[in-house]
Amino acid sequence: MVSITVSKKSLLKKISARVSEEKLYDALHQIKCPVESEQGDEITLETTADRPDLLSSQGVARAVRGFLGIEKGLPLLKIEKSGVKVFVDSPSLKKRPFATGAVVENAKLDENSVKELFQLQEKLDLTHGRRRKRVSIGLYDFDELTPPFYYKAVHPERFTYIPLKSQKKMSLREILGEHPTGLKYAYTLSEFERDLPLLYDSRDEVLALIPIVNNAASAITAATKRIYIDQTGTDLNAMDASLNILCQDFADSGAKIKSVEIVYPDKTVTTPDAAPEEMALNADYANKTLGTALSKKQIADCLQKQRMGVQQGKGRVLNCLIPRYRADFLHPIDLVEEVALGFGYNDFEPKKPSVFTIGRLSGETMQEEDLRDLMAGAGFVEQWTYVLTSAAKHAAGEAVRIKNPVSSDYNAIRSALLPSLFDTLSKNTHEPYPQRVFEVGEVVVKDAKHHLRAVSQKRLACVSTSAQANLSEIASLALRAAKLKGESVSFRKAERAGFIEGRCVALWANGKEIGIAGELHPSALEKMQVQVPVIAFELMV
């Protein structure tokens, strides 16, 4: 989920003054950007990750207008030529090979729209652009620039400029090492060895150190009339979508969009390319998937409400035109969802489940229930705790460790249940004794022979604590629990850390050790700060 904050008044104005607030909120809910919170005129919308075109009020307004039937079908996007050229020095830019761009004229900016524009740029960079690694966007006051532009990796000391959020001229190296934005995004250039990617104009004026920070000299303000949009990145499809999002937003607000020629050593490409993508949808496929009996006309209407263009094809086929600012169409199923959205999720009549199958609890759950019955019947209280634990609570190297824990209390997965039960005893010394507690739960143990190298296992463990605690009290219980599996169980004397020598038994079945039972050593009790004898067992189940 991505959040954006927009002015409700300006959103309503972009949609149409006649829409009531209630109708607006309901529509927003139905097009994947529900209102999360509001404060005065500011509303915060939560959009889903597949819809970068809903990261601005202009984009949201476009979708709402379609959904409410105010304006359906493909939005207009007329592109003229600007004659501006961008020369890409491909040999020096192997790690960030692509550039695209567009010129916006007659941009009608004000304080609020500039704020929203920067928000859109920031959110696109973050999500769609993968923190600027895949795509990054630059916006400049075109009247401060002198085309053509050059995109090239240059020596880090060759150019200096005053970056945004700074007062002094800095070299590219200084920006990466000192400037806050430079420090934040330096990782995007980790693959550049010495020379750094730069966009500059024919007078050697820097536009930006790519994809880090712009030159303050060509910064956008509410007074800017003409804008240059630059994009660089590693994925042309993604760059295509975000450039179209920006251009469509400007076009919707009444600005003029002009194309730019990107000159590579071996070819010249004109951007933006706003020609809609074509995809065929079979009406029968849509109806079968949705469980509906919609006519081709009804389906076309739903798609047009989602701002798709539709041309009636042959037979049951609809030829759909997908606006270029939508990047999420891989398969006709994606068009089917658009049909469902246009129809309205809450206008479908839910269908009663129809298939017959016989339900069944798993053998694992049935066995777990037998064990729980046994343990509760024997007077034990059940706990159910976290699988995540601190590696320090287990023997060194025993527990599977997490690479990115959020807390050292939870940096591993437990490899046994007893530590959680001992923990419970330590935390409850003020509670009346005897204390008898059990847990049936999952643990993960390392196993080099298994294809996952770490195997999840279900276990049963219990502790019994009282002045008279004695292994004879739970030995028969452990045996009964082990036999619930239907195996013949045998005992062997065992020695385990934490247990008193000669007072610990291992349980065996089918030639394997399946559990351990014993009386805790006083030194172990001291560590737990428990002053009452404890007996315990743990079994694989």
Place this chain on the structure above:
Amino acid sequence: MLKDLEKSVLSKAQEKREANELAKLCGVPLSSVMSAVESLREKGFAASEVHASLEYALTEEGMEMLARTLPEQRLARALEKTQTAAIQELKESLASKTLVEGGLSPEEFGIALQWAKALGLVEIRPGKLVLLSLSPTSHDLLLEKIGQGTSEPKLSEAEKKTLSELEKRTLAKRIVSKKVFVQATPSGLNALKEERGEVITQLTPQMLKARAWEGKKFVPYDVPALFSVPLALGKKHAYKQLLLEIKQKLVGMGFVEAHGPLVEMEFWNMDALFMAQDHPAREIHDVFQVEDPARGEILEKKLLEQVRIAHEKGLAGSKGWRYRWDAEVSARLVLRSHTTPVSARSLAKGIKPPQRIFCVGRVFRPDEIDWKHFIEFNQCEGIVMDESMSFRELLGYLKEFALEVFGAKEVRFAPSYFPFTEPSVELMAKIPGKGWAEVGGAGMFRPEMLAALGVDVPVLAWGLGIDRLAMIKLGLKDIRDLFTQDLKALRA
């Protein structure tokens, strides 16, 4: 029947006494008294309470200094006759003296000088010392006071400051001591009387046989106490019972239960679900990566190839994600971030429709930890596989769950996004007394995912977060209370 020591403890504890005192009175070690007390407590014959208190004691060095006088005081006394002396000479002369003569070793001399000055015993002038006072200093006084072993000295503010100085000098230490106070209960007192043959508390077969009850008085029941005996019953975990109830409802609807591993490969957690390796949802999903061991092994080579094709070029009429898919990334181990890999593993087994499968299990996601979020939670997942499945039927299932499982009165649907379903939907339910709540996400598995797994019929899928539901049903205010280790709560 009471053991001798238990009788002895009980009779001495008719009024509240400290355990050490009882040990002295009974003439046995403290540990024996404690185990007798524990046994008496279990029978309800004695009550005990623990008082923690801060005490002070001298260290070994402190005790030695108490016997030998503190070095600064010895230094002052050496000046008693002359009132003043050259520092170097004094140091040498004291070094040559024995302990009994009030000597100071050269190491002690430095310490003595520092403290004598600090405590106002002497004054240093160029090269020599001048005696100012011979009275006992705050250090002397407190050392003596603690040395006398007053059990809980009430220290003044000034003395507390002195104490921390003595601690720095490693002469004294603070000790947290726990004291157990024991007192016989009314039924304990009766038991004592019964032991002496005065009254009958418990009628026994022996008494009946021997008519020993004749002429004796029966101790009446202490009625309020009768009903205050805590139950030491076994008890099943409330949340687990709720989960069992949910499972049984799903079984009643015709679903079969499945399980899967907690530590899973990215292959099953993401790639097999058609989540591109650099897809934002993979970041949104933010998973816990496993450090040791770091990688598993994908055994299903054919499946691996199909997944690769689905990602790189697309399957089932899809364009695919069009990038170079990396099998190494796919083999990385993670803690499963949802239960969908369990469904994917089921589907990959070549099962034939119709199928309805569910899974309830732990999943893990890095998150802030607060009253409504934890990094480990339970999810309830289900799939329906059949040629006839449709989006409308998915909505039908969701409605049934909301009404049957969540006890909702009304449902609403909102569009949503999951990388492995299309169309995707979110279920909102109106729960009595709670209002509208998001209860889960659902959708139809994407054709690319199904084709890679070898499935050629539609599959509906849903995942419900059940911890929040459990909080509502069990009346808890903090999600972490579902997994509490508080015995009082577990017993209640």
